[in-house]
Every structure is written in structure tokens, then in C-alpha cells.
Amino acid sequence: MDQEQLSRIDGQSGARRHFRYFDYVMAAFVAILLLSNLIGAAKLATLGGLTFGAGILFFPVSYVLGDVLTEVYGYANARRCVWVGFFALIFMAFMSFVVVAMPPSPEWGCAASADPRYAAVVAGTDAGTVCQSTYVSVFGSTWRIVIASLLAFWAGEFVNSFVLAKMKLLTGGKHLWARTIGSTVFGQAVDSAIFYPVAFLGTWTTQSVLMVMVTNWGMKVLWEAVLTPVTYAVVGWLKRREGVDVYDENVDFSPFAKTRSA
Numbered sequence: 001m002d003q004e005q006l007s008r009i010d011g012q013s014g015a016r017r018h019f020r021y022f023d024y025v026m027a028a029f030v031a032i033l034l035l036s037n038l039i040g041a042a043k044l045a046t047l048g049g050l051t052f053g054a055g056i057l058f059f060p061v062s063y064v065l066g067d068v069l070t071e072v073y074g075y076a077n078a079r080r081c082v083w084v085g086f087f088a089l090i091f092m093a094f095m096s097f098v099v100v101a102m103p104p105s106p107e108w109g110c111a112a113s114a115d116p117r118y119a120a121v122v123a124g125t126d127a128g129t130v131c132q133s134t135y136v137s138v139f140g141s142t143w144r145i146v147i148a149s150l151l152a153f154w155a156g157e158f159v160n161s162f163v164l165a166k167m168k169l170l171t172g173g174k175h176l177w178a179r180t181i182g183s184t185v186f187g188q189a190v191d192s193a194i195f196y197p198v199a200f201l202g203t204w205t206t207q208s209v210l211m212v213m214v215t216n217w218g219m220k221v222l223w224e225a226v227l228t229p230v231t232y233a234v235v236g237w238l239k240r241r242e243g244v245d246v247y248d249e250n251v252d253f254s255p256f257a258k259t260r261s262a
Contacts, residue, residue, distance in 0.1 A: 011251030015076035152195035160187025
């Protein structure tokens with residue numbers, strides 16, 4: 001990426017600027033965030049003897065997009081995306097609780113009830129009861145886990161964006177790989193340090209909480225490193241089309257700051 005062909009602008013100018021592709025990146029960020037929490041969070045998978053949450057395969061992609069947002073569009077715009085994702089998660093959690101709590105119809109014929117392995121269970125009760133149990137096992141969650149997810153995402157993403165923005169200023173825009181991996185090291189550390197103790201301490205042993213916390217943190221950082229070439233390609237493509245390079249000078253890094261109007 002030829003930095004000399006890009007116009008350098010500060011963070012406040014970037015916050016007020018209309019970008020061609022910002023809305024698309026934000027939509028992708030929120031979509032991956034919601035899907036990784038909705039689909040992947042409830043399943044444990046085992047590969048090569050290693051057990052992990054299936055959502056770990058895709059949730060770090062939201063961190064990659066968070067890096068792209070901060071690197072290309074600046075901290076202020078990334079801050080907007082974090083808040084959008086945060087409130088989208090709240091609505092998703094509320095909707096899940098309401099839908100899961102609604103009483104099922106006895107005639108509800110979900111896919112599981114058509115499985116021959118469920119035939120005896122269905123015969124002993126009804127299809128609706130079996131489907132409800134299956135539905136709750138996938139989409140049901142406790143308020144403790146929901147709160148842990150919200151706090152971990154909010155704090156982790158802001159730390160990730162803050163570290164990347166500061167490192168960009170310190171490195172003069174060089175060594176993107178160091179900024180993306182370095183910000184993930186800190187962001188995911190905060191994410192994991194909040195989520196697992198808040199969600200499971202007292203339910204799991206302290207040793208299990210620490211082991212899973214460190215293991216998942218390491219896997220997420222490794223995943224970020226593996227995706228570095230993709231990050232370079234996306235960042236380069238977006239910067240060339242936006243025509244600017246945002247450096248977060250003259251920016252209030254508070255998560256609650258408001259962008260000054262032009």
C-alpha cells in the first residue's frame with residue numbers, strides 16, 4: 001500500500017467525513033458479532049483432542065474488522081461501531097429471552113422431532129415439548145452469561161481500538177502486523193479476563209476458569225496472526241478507495257465522547 005498516495009487526516013476530520021464503504025464494514029462487523037454469539041456460543045467442539053467453544057472460529061473475525069475500522073476510519077468511527085454492536089447484542093439477548101420463554105405449541109414440528117432418534121421421546125410426550133427442550137439448549141442462556149458477554153465485548157473492543165490507534169501514532173503508520181496483533185493481545189486479554197470469571201466463576205472450578213480463559217485467549221491471538229494477510233488486503237483495498245489515511249490525533253478516546261460537529 002503506497003502511503004504517499006493517501007491524504008493524511010486527523011481523527012476528528014475522519015469522524016466527520018463521509019466514507020464510501022464505512023456502512024458496509026460496520027454492517028459486516030455487527031452481523032459477524034451477532035452470528036458468532038447466536039450460533040457458535042452454545043456449542044462445544046472437539047478437534048484433535050482439544051475442546052473449545054465453536055464460536056471461537058468466527059468471533060475473532062469481529063476483532064479483525066474492529067482493527068480494519070480503526071485503521072481505515074479512525075477511533076471515533078470504530079467507537080460508533082462498538083456502540084452499535086453493543087446495543088444490537090442487548091436487543092438480541094432480549095429477543096432470545098422472550099422467544100425462548102414463550103410456551104410451545106404441542107404440534108410444533110421442528111427438525112429434531114423428525115429425527116428417528118427422537119421418535120421414542122416424541123411418542124412419550126409431544127413434538128412441541130421435545131422441540132422446546134432442543135430450542136432452549138441452543139438458544140437459551142442465563143443473565144449471568146449475557147452480562148458477561150456484553151461487558152467483555154464492550155471493554156475488549158474499546159481496548160483493542162485504543163491500543164491500535166495509539167500504536168499507529170507511535171509507529172507513524174508502519175508495521176500494521178504489529179498493531180493488529182498487539183491490539184488483539186490486549187483486547188482479547190481484557191475480553192477473556194472479564195467473560196470467563198463473570199460467567200463461570202463459582203460454577204466451574206477456579207483452575208478450569210483460568211485454563212479456559214488462557215487457552216481461548218491464546219487461540220484468538222493466534223487466529224488474528226493467521227488472518228494478518230487478510231487484514232493487510234482489506235485495509236489496503238479500503239484505503240485506496242477511500243483515498244485517506246486517518247491518524248487519531250486530536251481525538252477524545254473516552255468511550256462516551258461525542259464527535260464534534262464541523
